Amino acid sequence: xxxxxxxxxxxxxxxxxxxxxxxxxxxxxxxxxxxxxxxxxxxxxxxxxxxxxxxxxxxxxxxxxxxxxxxxxxxxxxxxxxxxxxxxxxxxxxxxxxxxxxxxxxxxxxxxxxxxxxxxxxxxxxxxxxxxxxxxxxxxxxxxxxxxxxxxxxxxxxxxxxxxxxxxxxxxxxxxxxxxxxxxxxxxxxxxxxxxxxxxxxxxxxxxxxxxxxxxxxxxxx
Amino acid sequence: xxxxxxxxxxxxxxxxxxxxxxxxxxxxxxxxxxxxxxxxxxxxxxxxxxxxxxxxxxxxxxxxxxxxxxxxxxxxxxxxxxxxxxxxxxxxxxxxxxxxxxxxxxxxxxxxxxxxxxxxxxxxxxxxxxxxxxxxxxxxxxxxxxxxxxxxxxxxxxxxxxxxxxxxxxxxxxxxxxxxxxxxxxxxxxxxxxxxxxxxxxxxxxxxxxxxxxxxxxxxxx
DNA sequence: ATTAACACGTGACAC
DNA sequence: TGTGTCACGTGTTAA
Numbered sequence: 001x002x003x004x005x006x007x008x009x010x011x012x013x014x015x016x017x018x019x020x021x022x023x024x025x026x027x028x029x030x031x032x033x034x035x036x037x038x039x040x041x042x043x044x045x046x047x048x049x050x051x052x053x054x055x056x057x058x059x060x061x062x063x064x065x066x067x068x069x070x071x072x073x074x075x076x077x078x079x080x081x082x083x084x085x086x087x088x089x090x091x092x093x094x095x096x097x098x099x100x101x102x103x104x105x106x107x108x109x110x111x112x113x114x115x116x117x118x119x120x121x122x123x124x125x126x127x128x129x130x131x132x133x134x135x136x137x138x139x140x141x142x143x144x145x146x147x148x149x150x151x152x153x154x155x156x157x158x159x160x161x162x163x164x165x166x167x168x169x170x171x172x173x174x175x176x177x178x179x180x181x182x183x184x185x186x187x188x189x190x191x192x193x194x195x196x197x198x199x200x201x202x203x204x205x206x207x208x209x210x211x212x213x214x215x216x217x218x219x220x221x222x
Numbered sequence: 223x224x225x226x227x228x229x230x231x232x233x234x235x236x237x238x239x240x241x242x243x244x245x246x247x248x249x250x251x252x253x254x255x256x257x258x259x260x261x262x263x264x265x266x267x268x269x270x271x272x273x274x275x276x277x278x279x280x281x282x283x284x285x286x287x288x289x290x291x292x293x294x295x296x297x298x299x300x301x302x303x304x305x306x307x308x309x310x311x312x313x314x315x316x317x318x319x320x321x322x323x324x325x326x327x328x329x330x331x332x333x334x335x336x337x338x339x340x341x342x343x344x345x346x347x348x349x350x351x352x353x354x355x356x357x358x359x360x361x362x363x364x365x366x367x368x369x370x371x372x373x374x375x376x377x378x379x380x381x382x383x384x385x386x387x388x389x390x391x392x393x394x395x396x397x398x399x400x401x402x403x404x405x406x407x408x409x410x411x412x413x414x415x416x417x418x419x420x421x422x423x424x425x426x427x428x429x430x431x432x433x434x435x436x437x438x439x440x441x442x443x444x
Numbered sequence: 445a446t447t448a449a450c451a452c453g454t455g456a457c458a459c
Numbered sequence: 460t461g462t463g464t465c466a467c468g469t470g471t472t473a474a
Binding site for chain 2: 061064065068069071072075076084085088089091092094096098099101105106162164165169171172176177178179180181182190192
């Protein structure tokens with residue numbers, strides 16, 4: 001707890017009766033009976049002269065800094081000790097924890113869309129991930145061959161009733177085996193990652209399937 | 223930038239030639255020719271006595287505090303000014319940003335496993351979630367009616383090739399509209415949450431569908 | 445009685 | 460020229 005109502009008589013040798021936040025009274029030449037001679041250059045021989053160039057400015061600066069430390073302590077949940085140093089270290093730890101937590105959450109959110117997508121087709125995946133920027137989304141289909149009759153299929157769409165069923169019907173009609181599927185949905189959007197296998201189809205047929213899927217998930221431009 | 227190699231002659235009136243980090247020389251009674259009389263109680267009349275009880279302790283404390291501020295600045299990416307106050311405010315802003323980011327990520331991650339499952343059938347959902355403990359899993363199907371031809375379907379299975387396709391075919395054969403689907407997979411297991419809708423089927427037919435799904439995902443006991 | 449933490453005033457610098 | 464920031468030494472206070 002910050003000590004309050006301190007009667008300071010330190011370096012300067014002042015006398016402050018009550019301090020509220022800053023600049024209590026600025027009582028110069030009023031209170032103290034005994035005072036000291038600080039420096040040696042100015043106002044030395046004049047007698048009861050108190051030298052202070054930036055006294056109030058420094059006061060305000062200290063007040064702001066302490067207020068900032070207080071505000072910093074306010075946003076940190078884990079407080080070990082009521083001390084400035086402990087506040088700073090706690091803030092540092094909290095920031096590190098938050099950053100690692102953000103990283104972990106992003107990781108969880110990122111690897112939810114199918115392990116196969118990342119591990120088996122990392123090259124194609126990273127290539128296909130990057131160009132899809134924050135442009136305005138509409139339906140979007142990506143089909144990537146992994147060789148040996150296996151594909152990764154990524155579909156981004158806006159959620160609409162019955163739409164997923166149509167996709168499933170399309171896949172069934174092309175004799176597609178779905179090895180794994182992961183879907184993430186956020187707000188009105190969803191992104192599905194299929195790991196699929198087809199037995200004896202040529203690539204041209206898969207392109208045909210891709211176009212069919214595109215026509216299914218594509219939303220007419222307003 | 224923190225000023226270094228400052229030659230202090232402030233309150234105490236000392237002379238420090240070179241300071242490295244803390245406790246430079248602790249030169250007492252050596253350097254200055256003129257000094258001052260601070261307080262009034264001790265060592266006043268002795269002459270050239272420099273009073274300092276906690277000088278080095280205060281030095282170390284300041285050093286630790288500044289080091290903490292430096293470390294705090296190190297973990298904050300956005301730095302507006304090289305000042306203590308700015309460091310603190312930047313740290314506060316950064317913490318707030320991180321916290322909001324964590325909240326948003328958690329929100330995104332939380333609404334991924336099917337909103338309907340949580341929001342529409344929270345009671346049934348929580349009931350059906352708990353009893354499935356860490357017993358040895360095999361295939362498992364749960365079907366919960368939400369009224370108005372809507373159901374939540376939860377399937378827990380061991381991943382096998384072609385198994386998901388069979389489930390999809392079964393759903394298609396029962397004229398099921400899949401409103402949303404979310405799947406999480408871990409190691410050899412997967413759990414899928416369907417939010418489905420059927421047009422005009424009776425409950426008895428849904429029980430039939432459920433049994434069919436059970437027979438599909440059920441793995442023979444070894 | 446020793447110690448740690450704090451506020452204070454002041455000179456030194458930098459812009 | 461001043462204005463703001465910094466480090467310093469000190470006295471005080473609470474554990």
